[in-house]
C-alpha cells in the first residue's frame with residue numbers, strides 16, 4: 001500500500017495508507033460517530049463535497065450489498081478510517097467496502113489515528129483538508145460557492161410505485177430510504193428536481209410533498225425559496241434535514257453553521273409537544289438559528305437535548321412539519337418513524353382517502 005496523508009488547513013498532518021482510488025481529493029473533513037451503517041453513510045448524497053471520517057475504528061466487516069445503498073454513488077470525496085476490513089462476513093455481502101470505493105473512484109485513507117483526528121476537529125471546529133500522497137501538499141482554496149445540490153439532484157421527474165396517495169419528493173439529494181418508506185406505505189412517489197416550480201407541481205397534482213435532505217449550505221438555495229414557499233403552502237409538507245432548513249428559511253428564519261456538526265445515530269431529541277425524548281439519526285453541519293424563529297412564521301417543536309439546538313419546526317396554521325434529524329434512519333434508530341405517520345395522516349385527510357391503511 002502507498003503511504004498517504006490527510007493534511008488539514010490548520011496544519012495538522014495525519015498519516016496512513018492510501019487504499020481505494022489514489023486520486024488526490026480535498027473537502028470539508030467531517031466525522032460520523034455511528035458504529036454501523038458505513039455503506040449507507042458512504043452513499044448518502046448529503047456527504048457530497050466532504051471527506052468522511054469514521055470514528056468507529058473498524059469499518060467494512062460486513063461488506064457492501066445491493067440493498068443498503070442510499071443512492072447509486074459515493075458522494076463523499078474521500079473516506080478516512082482506522083481499519084477497513086478486507087474479509088467481510090455477512091450473508092448479504094457482495095463485495096468488500098474497499099473494492100466498492102475503488103470502483104467508485106473514491107480514495108480511502110486507512111490506518112489513521114481517527115481518535116486524534118476527531119479530537120482535533122472537535123477542538124478546531126470544521127476544517128478543510130486534502131488526502132494526498134505528498135506530505136507537503138497545500139490544502140486548495142475553498143470553493144465555498146460550489147453548488148452541490150445540482151450535482152446530486154435528478155434532472156427529470158421519475159415516478160415510483162402505484163399507491164392511492166401521491167407524494168412528490170423534492171430531490172435535493174434524497175436518501176433512498178425516504179423513497180422506500182413512502183413506497184412501503186403504499187404511496188405513489190414522484191421524485192422531482194430541486195428546482196421544480198409551483199406551477200409544475202400543480203400539473204403533477206400530488207397529495208403531499210416531502211422536501212429531502214441534501215448537501216451543502218442551505219443558503220446556497222436562496223433564489224429558490226419563493227418557489228419552495230409557494231409549493232409548501234399548497235400541500236401537506238414534511239421537510240427532512242436540508243428540507244427542514246430550506247422551509248425554515250422560506251418562512252423567515254435564519255440558519256448558521258454548527259462548530260463541527262451532528263453526524264451519528266445517538267442524538268437525543270425532545271418533542272416539545274409531548275415532552276418525550278427519543279434517539280435520532282443525524283447528519284448535518286448547519287442548523288436553524290433558534291433566535292431567528294421568533295421573527296419567522298415557523299414554531300419550534302423539537303430540540304436537541306445535548307446542545308439545545310433546533311431539531312424541528314411546524315407552521316402554526318399550515319400542515320408543514322420539518323425535522324433536522326432523519327426519521328427514515330438508515331443508518332440509525334427508527335424511534336422517530338412517527339414523523340412519517342403524522343405526515344401521511346395529514347396527506348390522507350387532504351386526499352380524503354378513507355380506506356388507506358398506513359401500516
Ligand SMILES: NC(=O)CC[C@H](N)C(=O)O
Nearest residue numbers: 213214216241242285286
Ligand atoms: N443531511 C442533510 O440534509 C444535511 C443538510 C445540510 N447540508 C447540512 O449539512 O446541514
